[in-house]
Amino acid sequence: MNVGRNRCDNRCVAYKYALDSVPSIHTSLNMPDWDSPAETVRDNVYLTTTLHVCCGCAIWEYITQLRYEWDVFRGSGQYRWTIWVYSNCRLSMLISLLLSIATAEGWSKNHCTALYATAMAISYVSIGLASLLIVLRVVAVWDKRLCIVITSYIIWLSGAVLNFRGRPDGFSIHANSMHLSDVTLLRASYNATLGACTPYNTSKFLPNSWRQRLVSSVSSTARELYG
Incomplete structure (x- = not known):
């Protein structure tokens, strides 16, 4: 005992x-002081480096796969209408990354709002086209079954509508992101400390709620499961 x-x-x-x-x-x-100038500069350096890496990968991918598109457009390859979705998706992704680097590097001090808004708008186009490519692949894998076709396009159209406008209460398809229509509300200015274009008053157009994460996860998971 x-x-x-x-x-x-x-x-x-x-x-x-x-x-x-x-x-x-x-x-x-x-925890670091997120509002300190040193932390802000360090975060901006990390963001800019990440953008350069992603843009480099996008340029490499675009150049290496350009031969396929060129063969289709000149008639030596088999033509399908989906080539337009594929080409525009790759091109819009590359342009959005280049414009994002331009804002992060502060290439234009007097037109930050236009540059930033254009980069965001084109990135939405790229996301929508990439989602459509997933839908087209799902339809092809399932041999164009009617129920799969209808379900896939309903999911994609719902995501596109919510991504474009959302609901008045801040219901969005992407977490921590603005609606495409909210790009018109975006305002940016040149930050001399960071040497970059930075948006301000983001609380007016950047909704952040648990409902965004829920809808984004459900929509993405549904498309991946069908594929």
Whole structure:
């Protein structure tokens, strides 16, 4: 009995020590000051680097696959109307990344709003066309079954409508993003500290709610499961 009690006491002491050490672990992990100028500059450097990497991958992909499009357009390859969706998706993605780099690098100090809004609008076009390519693949994989065709296009059209306008209460298809129609509300200015175009008053057009994440996850999962 004494041995068992001693083991229990030792175990309780170990648990108590572990619980007491938890606050010290959390307090040692100090969160950065997100509003400090140094942190803002560092975040902007990371963002710009990521954009350059993504744009480099997009340029490489566009150049390596350009031969296929060229063969189709000059008549040596088999023509399908989906080539227009494919080509415009790749081109809009590349243009949106290039414009995003232009805003991050501050290439235009006097036209930041126009540059930023154009980059956002074209990125929405790229997302919509990419989603349509997924739908077309789903339809092809399922051998154009009527129920699959109807369901796939309903999902895509619902996503396109919500992505374009959404609902007045901030119901959006993409989490932490604006509606396409809200691009007209976007305002940006040149930030001399960052050397980049940055938007301001984003709380007016950047909705952020759990409903956005729910709808975005359900829509994306549905398209992937069908494929």
